[in-house]
Amino acid sequence: MVHEQKTGDEHFHIDGMPAGYLLNDFWRWQSSDLLNNTLRGVLAEFIVAKALGIDTERPREEWGAYDLLFNDQLSIEVKSSSYVQSWEQSTESTPRFTIRPTCGWDSENGYVNKSSRQSDMYIFCVFAEKNRAAADPLILDQWDFYPVLAEELDASLPGAAHRHVGNSTTVLPRAIRLRYPARCCHLACFRKNKHRSTESY
Numbered sequence: 580m581v582h583e584q585k586t587g588d589e590h591f592h593i594d595g596m597p598a599g600y601l602l603n604d605f606w607r608w609q610s611s612d613l614l615n616n617t618l619r620g621v622l623a624e625f626i627v628a629k630a631l632g633i634d635t636e637r638p639r640e641e642w643g644a645y646d647l648l649f650n651d652q653l654s655i656e657v658k659s660s661s662y663v664q665s666w667e668q669s670t671e672s673t674p675r676f677t678i679r680p681t682c683g684w685d686s687e688n689g690y691v692n693k694s695s696r697q698s699d700m701y702i703f704c705v706f707a708e709k710n711r712a713a714a715d716p717l718i719l720d721q722w723d724f725y726p727v728l729a730e731e732l733d734a735s736l737p738g739a740a741h742r743h744v745g746n747s748t749t750v751l752p753r754a755i756r757l758r759y760p761a762r763c764c765h766l767a768c769f770r771k772n773k774h775r776s777t778e779s780y
Contacts, residue, residue, distance in 0.1 A: 582638045613716040614665040614706075622716055623659035623704040627724070631655075645698040656698035661706035663714050674705045678732055696729035703727065 587603035613622055621639065624646050628635050631649050645654040660674035678701070708714040708721035715721065 620659040624657045654698040656701045659704045662709045663711050
């Protein structure tokens with residue numbers, strides 16, 4: 580089902596009359612804490628989509644097999660983590676991502692029996708600002724992006740469930756710290772089309 584994108588100016592109604600508040604009022608109430616884990620993940624998807632020039636005029640699909648589709652050919656899973664959280668912290672968090680293969684799902688067939696990578700590429704987004712007073716997820720300079728092809732995860736970390744990134748203890752295979760992930764995605768599309776070796780990554 581394709582949903583119509585809302586503008587935020589839509590009224591709530593009761594008995595056929597405006598109730599006195601708008602959809603924008605709900606959005607401000609529900610979506611202002613951008614450090615919230617769930618909302619930060621959706622925000623990361625939006626930031627990556629804008630960086631890659633992916634159409635955001637259609638509403639986000641909550642239950643899609645992957646998060647984004649680049650150039651109609653490269654499926655992308657966006658993961659997000661942060662050093663600072665929306666709650667009070669005694670110490671900063673270590674960015675951590677779930678990377679285990681999953682069982683795909685769609686509305687017609689349900690879950691498939693075999694787990695696998697649902698996307699061609701993973702983009703691990705680290706909100707890297709450690710100063711809580713200065714932390715603002717709308718400042719794009721405070722983000723780092725680590726694109727990794729799914730085939731590299733399969734080859735290097737076939738049985739791993741989680742991985743840390745952005746610190747010296749554990750890193751993802753061949754992860755490249757980027758401020759802007761578009762070039763990596765273009766290279767991945769080229770290699771996918773030409774069946775080229777991952778050595779050119």
